[in-house]
């Protein structure tokens with residue numbers, strides 16, 4: 001048995017694992033929870049993040065418009081399943097050079113102390129990691145981009161590691177996918193980032209081919225008594241394009257660039273119609289997880305086929321046992 005270190009949150013969405021189901025992550029039976037046209041302007045609402053807030057939940061949603069402009073919108077929910085998403089995108093306060101908008105996508109939300117931090121893929125002469133904070137999901141303060149371009153996934157840790165804030169990210173270059181490995185970085189103030197360490201990369205050959213093209217961090221890492229549980233996306237390039245699946249790894253609690261375990265098998269991949277058919281077929285892309293320390297339950301929010309948002313469930317024991325049963329050696 002393993003333990004999640006965090007709050008007891010018995011109101012997160014949950015369904016028990018279906019009888020006879022033979023995989024570590026199972027889908028919510030009424031998926032997708034957010035349809036592509038949930039707000040009047042949207043073409044699609046997918047890679048999005050949620051967090052406990054007040055007596056329910058708040059979220060930051062990637063809504064691509066009908067001109068297919070990518071932006072992020074705040075939303076609220078009492079139960080984590082039914083969401084009211086604002087009809088206007090988030091407007092950031094801050095330095096005018098920093099808040100200039102090219103595009104914004106794939107948000108993550110992380111609570112550290114009394115602030116909710118948003119990180120996202122931010123257009124600034126190429127994609128980099130935008131950062132902002134809010135206390136109330138009404139007023140948002142954007143701070144400096146974390147890195148130089150190019151970087152597409154920036155995921156904060158929910159507490160400092162030693163004296164510093166910490167982030168895992170996926171540096172990139174001008175192309176979309178030439179490489180895609182996960183790195184770790186630290187910052188004393190969320191402005192100046194350094195101590196860049198390699199965490200893990202793609203897997204050559206057919207040892208674990210679903211993650212052979214690129215990998216990137218997904219939800220905020222989950223603190224457990226065994227280490228940081230990182231759910232991430234992995235991509236294979238097929239004759240018919242990329243397929244995005246989810247995997248998991250366990251990172252050292254004090255030195256999170258050290259990988260203690262990693263699954264050879266994916267934990268969820270595109271199988272259902274809404275995951276296989278959409279604007280970009282065959283994509284399951286996790287951006288958030290709600291957890292309940294009392295039960296070890298985990299509810300994963302993930303984009304489906306770059307079109308709609310899905311919800312899936314697992315537990316800390318399911319994922320740690322699965323990594324032990326199907327370890328990626330070496």
Ligand code: BMA
Pocket residue numbers: 047105106244280283285303306
């Ligand atoms: C990635 C990002 C994601 C998207 C995925 C599949 O590189 O752009 O937003 O879900 O590709 O299209």
